[in-house]
Amino acid sequence: MNNFTFHNPTRILFGRGRIADLAREIPAAARVLITYGGGSIVKTGTLAEVKAALSGFTLFEFPGIEPNPTYETLMRAVELARREHIDFLLAVGGGSVIDGTKFIAAAIPFAGEPWDILVKRAKITSAVAFGSVLTLPATGSEMNNGAVITKRATNDKLAFSNSRLYPRFSVLDPSKTFTLPPRQVANGVVDAFVHITEQYLTYPADAKVQDRIAEGLLLTLIEEGPRALSEPGNYAVRANLMWTATMALNGLIGAGVPNDWATHMLGHELTALHGLDHAQTLAVVLPAMLQVRRSEKRGKLLQYADRVWGLRDGDEETRIDQAIARTREFFGSLQVPTRLSGYGIGKDAIPALLAQLERHGMTALGEHQSFNLAGSRQVYELAA
């Protein structure tokens, strides 16, 4: 096991009806900006429920944070927050809203140009406090300190993180996910699945706890993901998925082990240039990535085949082939295509994707920092 520091101060309020506990989590005198997305929380009544729980608070609203939240949109929220002297942010939505709110929280007190936080790694020395009400289990943003922001003007999709950007609290009410569209449910399962594999399918590091937890989370996604689509009102299924997606990226399974994240980097460029959903990009890239890098990931791929897919017959190469095939089939069973062609993207798109990776400095990726543009080309080609 590698040395690590683990610290996750987010308070999780999990279960039915927990929105009612919001008032206890926010300072009474706070001027609160509620941030959200395209309005589904208006239709479902969740926004009204949040506002009822916060009656007596000074509330403002900023709607319109889009999937793959953009700098351009978020800066309007920053202006509003500065003008209204907002001192608490409450993100109500999925990972995009929470990621966007992290950027807003960091940008409000930032002295210079906030985009420098992403592109120049400018130092964040303070952030406005924030919490979240999660409506879409997927990204894990509700219990971590990272975010991915897109600049529309330049097609840049970049990540940042900071120890000041853990939500103070996150409300996870699984019943709020009953009405999600199937595509978002499936995307959430794929997203969580690939978060886990990025931290698990690397090389053996004598980290048995992390491995067992990762495997348990993957097994839960495999058992519960399809059920969430076939039994959308099943609370237990939704609860297991919600807690799995949070645990998949709250720092625990990635602590003390090598991390990869190359699949995410190749995926980000597919979203930036072709507008695919984040999870769709991961479903395309991961199976090809595992195939291309099967030698360096051999030990963990065999463990994955055994413990996650129960593949114990045949020689090692066969078991690895089967494990990759099962992964692809699982994503397909959720109706998430795993080929570029499934999204109408041809091989002719690959040079531009590689140029984006190069421009973003993504030329030495993976657990060995050795996965280069030649490797990325192989992955995109195999994913065609």
Place this chain on the structure above:
Amino acid sequence: MNNFTFHNPTRILFGRGRIADLAREIPAAARVLITYGGGSIVKTGTLAEVKAALSGFTLFEFPGIEPNPTYETLMRAVELARREHIDFLLAVGGGSVIDGTKFIAAAIPFAGEPWDILVKRAKITSAVAFGSVLTLPATGSEMNNGAVITKRATNDKLAFSNSRLYPRFSVLDPSKTFTLPPRQVANGVVDAFVHITEQYLTYPADAKVQDRIAEGLLLTLIEEGPRALSEPGNYAVRANLMWTATMALNGLIGAGVPNDWATHMLGHELTALHGLDHAQTLAVVLPAMLQVRRSEKRGKLLQYADRVWGLRDGDEETRIDQAIARTREFFGSLQVPTRLSGYGIGKDAIPALLAQLERHGMTALGEHQSFNLAGSRQVYELAA
């Protein structure tokens, strides 16, 4: 899954050499009281290493916190801390030292008689900040807010917890456990094992994440426990055990599921009246407890038989029998006797144990709050 709130703000500094990072974790102006036990940290050099890491700090020492830390001893530390205006405590040792330090932290600012915190559930409204350097993986106290304290004068061994009593940080350096006596290593494995079963072997609650993590931790103990005894200098083994014991009782696997803890309550009385090591009491009580309550625990016992012990042949009763037998054999393989007779205690001791349970109000225990003195009698008798 049941509703739950999860919040664990302890910062974990895990790995070789992390004691060197102590100075960054403690306020520079703090007056620090280092608390420890019988002096093994003096012999091993760990105390010197801690003091070297904190050169420049104003340090005081309080040695002599015993296994099953006593109110009588701890109150001397409270007096010292009040006299010297201590504002940070650093526990260096195992669970007894950390538990004792939690009591000291709560008692220093407490206005009344601090024993009331345990016996009258008196409210704690403040506590002195503290951290820990863990030398013995077992209790999980390094990443939770609970403690068990004994009053020698009356043979009371009682538990308390408070949200202010999470360590600010805990240093977990597995190499510090190389020199532990085999008895303490084995006790630690048993202690962590039973912490997990208290939160896992109850009844099914549709909590797949918690179940999978619990099973993964049990499997790790089964794999690594014996190896820690046979390969005492194996860092990877020690690291896996250390992280497992912490994860076993940091709130994660017990969140959203029924909890039992009856085995602990029956065990505490064995320590209070007969001086057994805490883990020894658990090794005695747990197999008998599972046998007596096999009906109410049936669903989870079958899952435990399957996923932890790989028992899939034979009828259900047979598999439960085998799972309980394997548990007993596992403790025995670590040289921890699982019968009262193994500690020279006869059946004649049982009435006094039951009287203690009654005096402490332990008459409605377990996940259904229905395990009464008649059940406790059965367990003690079966454990004879």
